[in-house]
Amino acid sequence: MTQPVLLPTPTVPHAALTGSEPETPYEQYVYAYPHQKAYRLLENGPLLSELWSRERLDALSLYVHIPFCEMRCGFCNLFTRTGAPEEVTRDFLGTLERQASVIREALEAKGEPIRFRLAAFGGGTPTYLTADELTRLCDISEHIMGADLKAASWSVETSPATATADRIAVLAQRGATRLSIGVQSFIDEEARAAVRPQKREEVEAALARLKEADFPILNIDLIYGIDGQTERTFKVSLDAALAWQPEEIYLYPLYVRPLTGLSSRHAKTLQEWNDQRLRLYRYGRDHLLSAGYEQTSMRVFRRIGTRAVEDTDGSSISEYNQQAGMVGLGVGARSFTTDLHYTTDYAVAVPEVRRIIDDYIATPTDQFRRAQWAFSMDAGERRRMYILQHLLESTGLPIADYEQRFATRFEDDFGPQLGTLLERNWLREKDGALALTLEGMAWADAIGPMFFSDRVRTNMSTYQDR
CATH class of the missing domain: 3.80.30.20 (tm_1862 like domain)
Incomplete structure (x- = not known):
């Protein structure tokens, strides 16, 4: 078999981040917000x-x-x-x-x-x-x-x-x-x-x-x-x-x-x-x-019939767990509180990874008492985090819960994104929730970045890969 011949994927493509039509289905895997x-x-x-x-x-x-x-x-x-x-x-x-x-x-x-x-x-x-x-x-x-x-x-x-x-x-x-x-x-x-x-x-x-x-x-x-x-x-x-x-x-x-x-x-x-x-x-x-x-x-x-590992003994507990309450341990681990996400230094290149691990091992104990690398979560960022955690799942974004939680309507907050999703037939209403269609799910890695904030896009675009 020949060796892979592949193109690097752009980190933050412009089209997907403005609510306009995405250019590729594979913008970015959004497993946590923000990156x-x-x-x-x-x-x-x-x-x-x-x-x-x-x-x-x-x-x-x-x-x-x-x-x-x-x-x-x-x-x-x-x-x-x-x-x-x-x-x-x-x-x-x-x-x-x-x-x-x-x-x-x-x-x-x-x-x-x-x-x-x-x-x-x-x-x-x-x-x-x-x-x-x-x-x-x-x-x-x-x-x-x-x-x-x-x-x-x-x-x-x-x-x-x-x-x-x-x-x-x-x-x-x-x-x-x-x-x-x-x-x-x-x-x-x-x-x-x-x-x-x-x-x-x-x-x-x-x-x-x-x-x-x-x-x-x-x-x-x-x-x-x-x-x-x-x-x-x-x-x-x-x-x-x-x-x-x-x-x-x-x-x-x-x-x-x-x-x-x-x-x-x-x-x-x-x-x-x-x-x-x-x-x-x-x-x-x-x-x-x-x-x-x-x-x-x-x-x-x-x-079918398998219980998800993330299932807990109460919906309110499960919901909180998604929004905050993540305690990270170890170099590279992220922690989530309501107002701040924090972690340690991060890299991909081998020399930098080794340096960061060595620095972690040498870290004085008192230094662990404070957050280091961080991103502050205001009300707008929490909206986006909530949307990404729900819309990209098959259960969808519960409309009434969104309005009750944020005292605003999804269509008022994210009209351009909603327009694109409806125009492409990637979104439908199902049982009181906005859920991706079958084809919308195929484009989930392009839909997720559509909801990144300007602040997140700017930070990501100015990050120096190392």
């Missing part, structure tokens, strides 16, 4: 104890970022380094423990009961850590942060090479709810074309171990848009994934971003690549729907 490129370093950030004193503490989420992988895929722009030696992971966990103590102290300053309803270990690849290191990570999360992992809905990301029996045993014993494994393709040649060298037998062996552990939810990630990939080859991967009867399958369009392994490759035309991705997306969507899965967002397909 870290919109954050800026604070000279003297607020104390965490002050930030969290204004939040409810009975519906928190814990996100732990492990910035290590055994390899870096060609499409990856995550904050991670490969081949970290034992002394680096050991020192990283030591710093994580110091940071956790400070964060817990800040939460306890309010004097109210603290409860984590959701937890996630992401990265990177959390299972890059050894079984003993994973045990220590769980201990930090439970004994220092105070997150009851067995009571929370807890998701962990893994990879075929690191889903070893001893690591899986730790996660199963500690109560992991959901294991997500990045397969991307079951065809070796396609995996190599995406600069992800792996063998199918290694993938199948890892899946066998995960199934034997019997986690409540098994998720398999696949990618479409690899050079040379067709409906026939995509079906091979889809059917191979379906054979394991996973509760979830995620279908990701391939993006090529600056400073990644594929960023120097070029396509004949962007239109040809868009056509390929749209064609494969529609094929994969229809294939999974016919196999007994339901689509809950552009990427997520859940086996």
Whole structure:
């Protein structure tokens, strides 16, 4: 198979950000708003104890970022380094423990009961850590942060090479709810074309171990848009994934971003690549729907009857959890309060990632008491965050809830965007909600950026990639 020939995707295309007609279906994956490129370093950030004193503490989420992988895929722009030696992971966990103590102290300053309803270990690849290191990570999360992992809905990301029996045993014993494994393709040649060298037998062996552990939810990630990939080859991967009867399958369009392994490759035309991705997306969507899965967002397909890992025991708690209450632990992890989103420094290039990890390990404990890189959330930004969290999901944007929450109407606040969505037949009203149509869902990565604010667009456009 030939190597991928792909065009880099523009970070902030003009058309999609003004409410006018998007030029490509693949502007940007909006998994959180705003993107870290919109954050800026604070000279003297607020104390965490002050930030969290204004939040409810009975519906928190814990996100732990492990910035290590055994390899870096060609499409990856995550904050991670490969081949970290034992002394680096050991020192990283030591710093994580110091940071956790400070964060817990800040939460306890309010004097109210603290409860984590959701937890996630992401990265990177959390299972890059050894079984003993994973045990220590769980201990930090439970004994220092105070997150009851067995009571929370807890998701962990893994990879075929690191889903070893001893690591899986730790996660199963500690109560992991959901294991997500990045397969991307079951065809070796396609995996190599995406600069992800792996063998199918290694993938199948890892899946066998995960199934034997019997986690409540098994998720398999696949990618479409690899050079040379067709409906026939995509079906091979889809059917191979379906054979394991996973509760979830995620279908990701391939993006090529600056400073990644594929960023120097070029396509004949962007239109040809868009056509390929749209064609494969529609094929994969229809294939999974016919196999007994339901689509809950552009990427997520859940086996009918499966309860989502993010389900909680009350709608108000779930809603708060989406708007604030995210406590991030580790370099690269983001935290969300009502008025401020904050994180650490962020980079993609290997030398910068290593420098930031080294700086994190050397951070004095007192420095963790204040927010560092941050973005302030005013009423307008909270509207946009709410829209993106609901409109891009199959349940849609509840009209009455929006008006009650913000005392304004969606059509008054975002008339140009609404006009474009209706003109393209990407939006319809369903059961009191504004929901994307089937074709609208296919264009979700173009619809999301339409709701970015001018401030976010400016910050992102002036961010120096590194």
